[in-house]
Amino acid sequence: MSKQLRYMGEFLSRAGVTWRVEILQEAATAFGSVGQLTFEADEALVIDWKHADKEEVICGSEATLKIESPGDRTYEDLYTIEVGRIRMDVYRSNALYWSGALDPEFYEEPYEAYNHYVVTLTFSDFGILDRLKYNLAGMQTLQAILLDALTRSTINYGSLDADTYCTTYFATGSTKANPAALAVRSENFYDEDAEPSTLKEVVEGILQPLALKMIQRNGQVYIFDLNGLHTLAASRAIVWDGDSQTMGVDKVANNVKVNFSPYSSAELLNGELEYGGEYSVEQVNLVAAPGASYYSYYPDYSEEHRQGSNWDNNLINFTIFLSSQGKGLAYLNPSARYCHILPLVGGPSETDAIAWSFFSGGHGSIDEYHHWPKQILNSPSKISSNVIMRTNRVFLPALTSEGQKSYYVRLTLEMLLDARYNPFTEANDGNEKSNYNNMKVWTGWAFVPVGITMYDNSGNAVCHYVNSNIARSYSKGHLGYAKGSWAAGAASFGDAFLAYYDANDLAESTGVLGWKKNRHCIGRPRGDQVVIYDSFKQMADGEYMPYPTQGGYLEVTVYAGVNCYDYGESTDFDTTSQWDNKSLYSKVRWLLYKAPKVELVKNNLVFNAAELDDVEYSGYINKHAKEEISIDTICGTANTTCPTAKGIYCRAADSLQIQTLKRAGVTDHPEKLLIGTLYSQFAARKTTLSGEAEIDTGGLCIYTERNQAGKVFMMSGETQDVITDTTGAEYTEFNADEYEAIEEVN
Numbered sequence: 001m002s003k004q005l006r007y008m009g010e011f012l013s014r015a016g017v018t019w020r021v022e023i024l025q026e027a028a029t030a031f032g033s034v035g036q037l038t039f040e041a042d043e044a045l046v047i048d049w050k051h052a053d054k055e056e057v058i059c060g061s062e063a064t065l066k067i068e069s070p071g072d073r074t075y076e077d078l079y080t081i082e083v084g085r086i087r088m089d090v091y092r093s094n095a096l097y098w099s100g101a102l103d104p105e106f107y108e109e110p111y112e113a114y115n116h117y118v119v120t121l122t123f124s125d126f127g128i129l130d131r132l133k134y135n136l137a138g139m140q141t142l143q144a145i146l147l148d149a150l151t152r153s154t155i156n157y158g159s160l161d162a163d164t165y166c167t168t169y170f171a172t173g174s175t176k177a178n179p180a181a182l183a184v185r186s187e188n189f190y191d192e193d194a195e196p197s198t199l200k201e202v203v204e205g206i207l208q209p210l211a212l213k214m215i216q217r218n219g220q221v222y223i224f225d226l227n228g229l230h231t232l233a234a235s236r237a238i239v240w241d242g243d244s245q246t247m248g249v250d251k252v253a254n255n256v257k258v259n260f261s262p263y264s265s266a267e268l269l270n271g272e273l274e275y276g277g278e279y280s281v282e283q284v285n286l287v288a289a290p291g292a293s294y295y296s297y298y299p300d301y302s303e304e305h306r307q308g309s310n311w312d313n314n315l316i317n318f319t320i321f322l323s324s325q326g327k328g329l330a331y332l333n334p335s336a337r338y339c340h341i342l343p344l345v346g347g348p349s350e351t352d353a354i355a356w357s358f359f360s361g362g363h364g365s366i367d368e369y370h371h372w373p374k375q376i377l378n379s380p381s382k383i384s385s386n387v388i389m390r391t392n393r394v395f396l397p398a399l400t401s402e403g404q405k406s407y408y409v410r411l412t413l414e415m416l417l418d419a420r421y422n423p424f425t426e427a428n429d430g431n432e433k434s435n436y437n438n439m440k441v442w443t444g445w446a447f448v449p450v451g452i453t454m455y456d457n458s459g460n461a462v463c464h465y466v467n468s469n470i471a472r473s474y475s476k477g478h479l480g481y482a483k484g485s486w487a488a489g490a491a492s493f494g495d496a497f498l499a500y501y502d503a504n505d506l507a508e509s510t511g512v513l514g515w516k517k518n519r520h521c522i523g524r525p526r527g528d529q530v531v532i533y534d535s536f537k538q539m540a541d542g543e544y545m546p547y548p549t550q551g552g553y554l555e556v557t558v559y560a561g562v563n564c565y566d567y568g569e570s571t572d573f574d575t576t577s578q579w580d581n582k583s584l585y586s587k588v589r590w591l592l593y594k595a596p597k598v599e600l601v602k603n604n605l606v607f608n609a610a611e612l613d614d615v616e617y618s619g620y621i622n623k624h625a626k627e628e629i630s631i632d633t634i635c636g637t638a639n640t641t642c643p644t645a646k647g648i649y650c651r652a653a654d655s656l657q658i659q660t661l662k663r664a665g666v667t668d669h670p671e672k673l674l675i676g677t678l679y680s681q682f683a684a685r686k687t688t689l690s691g692e693a694e695i696d697t698g699g700l701c702i703y704t705e706r707n708q709a710g711k712v713f714m715m716s717g718e719t720q721d722v723i724t725d726t727t728g729a730e731y732t733e734f735n736a737d738e739y740e741a742i743e744e745v746n
Contacts, residue, residue, distance in 0.1 A: 003087055003154070004030045009037025009067070011044055015725040018093055021045065021065065023121075025078075026085040035074075040066040040118055044723045045090065047098055049215075051717035051730060053251075054226060054681045055629060057204045059215040060126035063088060063100055069119045078102060078121070083131050084154045088123045092697060092722075096219035099156035100125040125216045128153045129200040134189045138395070138457050138553075141652045142179035142206045146214075149199045150221060158219045165224030165232055165700065168210060170651070171660045171667050177210075179223060181652050184635055185395060188263050188646035197634075205634040209258070209649075209670050211663075211677045218699045226677055227664055230712055230736040234701045238713070241726050242692030250732050252625040253682040255745045258617040258671040260636035262645035266609035268394040268554070271412065271597030275340035275352040277323025284316055288362040288372040294321040295361045295376070297422045299346065301430030317422055318347035322355060328595050329354075330555070331390035335378055339592065348424035353416070356380070356388055356560070357591040365432075366589065373421075373589075380417070380591040383449045383561035385493035391556045391596050393455060396643060398551025398655040403641050407610055408601050409554070410542040413448065413498050414594035417512040417562055419587050424514070435587045436513065442578045443510040444567030445524050446500040447471055450596075451491030451557035454548045461490035462550045467521050467543070471497040473571050474525035477532030479544055482522040486549045493559055496543075497521055503537045506530060506567045515594075517541035524571045539607065542599070547643075551655050556596045600644050612642040617671040618745035621679050629678060637669045664737035676739040686733040687711060695720050695727045703731055 003024035010020045021037055039045070049061040065088065069075060078086050079102075086102035100123035132152050136145065143162055150160065162179040170177050184206060189197040197205070207214065211225045224233075277293070284296045296319040298305065298312075305312045319342050326338030332354065339355040341348060357380040362372035396409070419435035420427055427436035452465035467484030475482035484496065499521035500511030507527075511519060520543055525531070548554070566578035579585060600610040615638050621629075635647045637659050642648065648657045649670070661670045668676075689705060696703075696715075703713040711733050718729035 001026045001028050003027075005034050006031055007035040007037050009039060011039045011723065013723050013725045017725065019045065019722055020091040020094070022089045022091070023078075024087045024089065025081070038068040038070065040068065042723075043721055047090070047720045047722065049715070049718050054732070054734065055208075055631065055678060057207045057213055058126050058129075058200065059213055060124065061098070061100070061216060062127065063090065063098060063123045065121045065123070066118055067121070069117055075119050075121065084128055084152070087154050087156065088121070089156050096156060096158055097697070098125070098216065098219070101128045101154050103127065125155050126153065126200070126214070129203060130198050132199045134186070134196040134199055134202045137186045139183050139185055139650065139655055141181075141183045145184075145202060145206060146179055146223065149203055152199065155216070157216065157221045160221045160223070162223035165222065165228035166212065167225055167228040167231065167663055168670070168673070169662045170658070171662050177661050179212075182210075183650045183652040183655065185397070185646045185650075187395060188634060201634070208631065209260070209633045209636045209674060210661075211670075211674045215700070218697060220699055222700045224700065225663070226681065226714070226734055227737040229700065229702060229714060230734060234698075235704055235712075236696060236698065236701050238689070238703050238705045238731060239694040240691060241694045245689065245691030248688040248690070250686040250688050251627055251682060252685055253621045253627045253629050253678065254623060254625040255618060255620045256629045256631070256675045256678050257745060258631045258633060258636075258674060260615040260617070260633045260638070260647070260671060262612045262615065262636070262638060262642065262647045263634065264612040264642060264645040266600045266611045266644050267597070268396070268600060268644070269391055269556075269596060269598040271414070271595045273328035273338060273352040273354065273595050274326055275321070275323060275338045276325030276327065277321055277338070277340065279319070279321040279340050279342050281342065281344060283321070284319060286313070286361045288360045288374045290360065290374045290376055292360070293323070294319050296344075297361045299425045300422055300428055302428060303430070314345070316344045317425065318343050320355070320358070326352070329389050330392045331387070333386065333388050336388055337377065354389060354593040354595070356593065357588070359589045366587070378560070380588040381561050381585060383447070383559060383563050386560035388558045388560050388593065389595070390558075391598075393553035393555045394598060396454070396548055396551055396554055396600075397650065397657060399547060399641065399643060400656065404547040404549065406603050406641075407547045407643060408544040408603055408607065409547060410540070410544055410599045410601050410607070411450075411452065411498070411556065412517050412542040412597040412599075413450070413558065414515055414517050414597075415448065415500065415512070415562075416515050416590050416592040417446065417588060418514060418590040419584075421589060423590050432589070435584075438582060439584060439587075440510045440513060441508060442566045442582060442584065443512055443564045444501060444506045445565045446510075446512050447497040447563045447573075448500070448518070449493060449559040449561070450496050450498055451493065451559070452496055452545070453491045453555050453557075454486075454550060454552040455555065456550075456552045462552055463488055463548060464491035464495060465545050466495050467497065468495055470523045471499065471521050472523065472573055474523035474529050477503060477522050477536040479520070479536070482520060484521075484543075484545055486546065491557065498543055503532050512564070518543060520544050524565060524569065526568045526571075535605070544601075544607070554598065556598065558593065558596065562591070610642060610644050612638055612640075612645040617669060617675060619672070619675040619679065619742035620745060621683050629682070631674075633671070636671055664739065666737075666739045673737075675742060677737050679740070679742055680735045680738045688716070688730060688732050689713065690730040691728070692726050693729050695722065695725050705731070708733075
């Protein structure tokens with residue numbers, strides 16, 4: 001719904017200036033009539049910019065409107081509307097002057113009078129930002145974030161000037177690093193529980209490290225830095241209007257500390273699932289019938305658990321619960337289920353997973369004609385193009401070709417492929433010991449098909465991971481030999497595989513049975529070809545993918561089935577294997593999955609997590625002063641490129657992370673430039689002037705005062721009483737950026 005005119009009124013100031021006030025309310029259609037506003041003779045409209053220190057970002061304002069209520073509770077309904085649905089626009093001589101949204105939390109009017117009493121309405125331009133949550137996604141320019149914030153604030157403004165008074169440039173060249181040229185990741189503004197920051201927190205977070213401020217003046221919103229204001233803004237003289245003015249001094253600071261929290265985590269996808277169904281220890285089901293929502297299992301079928309012809313029915317080891325509801329994936333095949341494994345008597349660890357195939361509880365072998373266990377869900381067959389699951393997409397920023405060499409993307413998929421009736425207890429005569437041992441000896445290699453694709457901001461596939469050439473052949477156990485690559489376009493079935501094997505005992509052991517993670521794929525070398533370096537054996541589990549050639553959003557698709565082979569078999573996937581000859585696919589009781597886990601690790605000897613700790617920048621301003629300025633930021637830069645640092649500024653043109661910018665001829669981290677700006681303002685006492693003056697109704701400007709030769713002032717706060725054409729203003733002397741060698745604080 002759009003905003004429709006609800007009330008309107010005009011008045012003349014004492015200087016004969018026409019002021020018009022319009023109150024608009026969100027509605028589907030125009031109101032049948034527009035109410036007429038009757039203003040109080042004194043202080044009909046007061047617009048107040050609270051004092052803002054030079055390091056503060058948002059220079060917000062409030063407008064207080066005093067009007068006469070023509071009847072009982074005429075304006076009461078305005079306060080029953082949610083925030084943002086009522087707006088006031090103020091016009092001076094028919095030109096937009098100020099706009100803000102009604103604050104609906106405060107309302108007071110005389111209760112003893114029936115009509116013609118004064119009602120006070122309060123509006124705010126940027127105050128609403130503290131009540132609105134960030135809702136954008138992906139990489140966004142600072143300009144896009146600001147425009148979205150202003151749109152959602154509902155205020156009316158002529159334009160956003162985020163360039164004229166911004167004097168920061170990229171470190172090389174002559175391109176201005178204004179809000180349109182810088183970008184940040186939206187993930188930076190959501191916490192671990194996906195709870196978004198407020199728009200106020202976001203706006204302050206993106207602007208403060210760049211020494212930028214935001215203000216509404218004369219119907220326009222300005223983004224500016226003090227250096228740009230001082231050197232580029234028009235100058236106007238202060239015209240005092242009153243008998244009393246005061247001169248004072250601004251603060252002096254000892255030092256500045258800027259703490260940047262880059263919100264860095266090497267864990268891009270944590271592999272966690274959340275089962276969405278119900279479960280409890282009271283729910284027990286040993287019946288084989290398919291279609292149930294849960295099944296229970298004994299520890300095993302050992303005779304020691306039998307009492308005559310009866311089993312100990314209280315010795316339930318675990319129950320597996322099934323549900324089509326859950327969280328953690330972008331897509332789950334309708335024939336699969338989220339599952340919850342609930343330990344009972346000495347059972348396994350409690351966990352959530354994806355169930356693709358298993359047999360129900362109950363006694364008996366799955367090989368018997370009249371067996372009790374029944375196939376649940378799907379058959380654990382060889383690989384196919386059926387999609388089991390697809391992950392949510394996670395962001396990987398663009399890196400230079402040199403930067404790409406510094407990292408690997410590690411993909412891990414935990415899988416349970418097992419022949420035991422109970423895969424969480426020892427294999428014995430009552431727990432498929434024979435089939436378990438056959439699987440262990442005849443499964444030197446197991447392969448799961450996956451698709452790994454990078455998408456751009458528009459959802460177009462830009463590249464995909466390929467290691468099928470390695471999986472279908474063989475390679476040495478070393479990343480220098482067994483390394484996949486990225487190819488253009490979207491992934492298809494058969495492009496990539498995750499491999500499961502025991503690098504320490506390929507001949508007699510296996511990489512499956514129980515919950516197991518994949519190892520880096522080296523194909524299927526036979527006995528005379530196996531070369532696995534000791535350092536490779538000690539690497540953490542997972543497929544180590546080179547950093548993508550293009551930035552974007554990574555998505556993992558897991559296809560159905562597993563191809564399993566004995567040690568020493570031919571490398572071609574299409575040959576008949578021991579598993580086929582021994583009918584092992586028909587002996588598998590369990591095929592469960594966890595969600596894929598994606599991490600970013602450094603390309604070094606230990607492949608440690610690619611994370612960035614909090615960064616502190618500091619500098620002395622005046623060691624004789626007492627006050628410390630401490631600034632905590634959520635956006636910024638670091639000494640090194642770190643792809644997992646969500647708060648790092650990027651260049652909008654190519655999404656590459658930046659480390660330094662340039663302002664006033666100095667190139668450094670923007671945080672250091674900010675310290676330099678504050679040094680220029682707080683290293684020595686600056687004059688403040690306050691008192692009643694004529695309203696300056698122009699746009700953003702600097703001020704001079706005839707008795708303060710050579711000094712330049714900025715408006716640091718004022719209260720405009722528009723009916724009297726006067727303002728109670730405070731002007732603070734300020735400088736352009738003047739950098740000196742600033743000593744860091746230990």
